[in-house]
Amino acid sequence: MALHKIAPVDLPVPRRLALRPRDARGYVVPWFVALVDGVYDFRIADEVKRRRAVREKRCWLCGERLGIFQAFVIGPMCAVNRTSSEPPSHLDCATYAVQVCPWLTRPHARRRDAGLPEETESPGGITIRRNPGVALIWLTRSYQLFRTYADGGGSVAGWLLRIGDPVSVKAYAEGRAATADELWQSIVSGYPLLADSARQEGNGAGQALRTHVHAALAELAGLQLLTGGHLRAIDAAMPPVAALEA
Numbered sequence: 001m002a003l004h005k006i007a008p009v010d011l012p013v014p015r016r017l018a019l020r021p022r023d024a025r026g027y028v029v030p031w032f033v034a035l036v037d038g039v040y041d042f043r044i045a046d047e048v049k050r051r052r053a054v055r056e057k058r059c060w061l062c063g064e065r066l067g068i069f070q071a072f073v074i075g076p077m078c079a080v081n082r083t084s085s086e087p088p089s090h091l092d093c094a095t096y097a098v099q100v101c102p103w104l105t106r107p108h109a110r111r112r113d114a115g116l117p118e119e120t121e122s123p124g125g126i127t128i129r130r131n132p133g134v135a136l137i138w139l140t141r142s143y144q145l146f147r148t149y150a151d152g153g154g155s156v157a158g159w160l161l162r163i164g165d166p167v168s169v170k171a172y173a174e175g176r177a178a179t180a181d182e183l184w185q186s187i188v189s190g191y192p193l194l195a196d197s198a199r200q201e202g203n204g205a206g207q208a209l210r211t212h213v214h215a216a217l218a219e220l221a222g223l224q225l226l227t228g229g230h231l232r233a234i235d236a237a238m239p240p241v242a243a244l245e246a
């Protein structure tokens with residue numbers, strides 16, 4: 001099924017995003033989208049825009065200035081390690097994106113890597129390229145930039161963002177609010193990838209991952225996005241890295 005055959009969702013476009021150009025399908029072209037040979041390639045984030053977004057505190061989606069609150073659109077695994085390669089957006093821009101963007105609203109959509117320029121590397125560290133099925137809007141007042149280093153294990157040197165404590169978090173799947181079970185399933189299915197990279201990293205990374213998993217899930221339960229039953233099932237559904245090695 002070709003994406004261009006799907007009409008954009010009939011949803012009012014937020015004020016600032018409405019100023020952005022549209023592509024041939026009618027989709028709003030986010031500010032971060034790279035122009036490749038005169039054509040917008042939604043799969044590629046413009047690295048210059050990424051730097052400008054952080055330096056000038058601009059919204060990743062509309063390119064206008066951000067206020068106090070900053071909305072990160074992240075997969076659940078990014079909530080576990082509190083990192084994002086993508087700078088934050090306005091809340092209204094992010095809320096529109098999670099309801100309309102085909103990549104974020106269609107959990108089974110596969111990313112087409114065909115024809116991507118060779119220099120399309122992960123901006124820093126390991127980026128999980130699977131579609132998580134659930135997108136979180138993590139609203140925060142702060143984030144910090146940190147450096148990443150090439151280690152030969154799929155990581156490239158660059159920088160990522162450490163996301164601050166949440167003011168609120170909302171979970172979306174298929175363009176609507178996600179259920180607690182959908183969020184849980186997305187975390188459980190992404191866990192082996194994080195466990196794998198912790199194993200490769202060694203040096204206590206497995207234990208650090210456990211700490212992050214427990215903290216993140218407790219946080220999401222505190223925000224009513226997961227239940228106490230989910231918290232009790234952590235070790236069964238996501239065994240410690242050491243147990244996976246045994």
Ligand SMILES: [Zn+2]
Nearest residue numbers: 059062090093
């Ligand atoms: Zn915006």
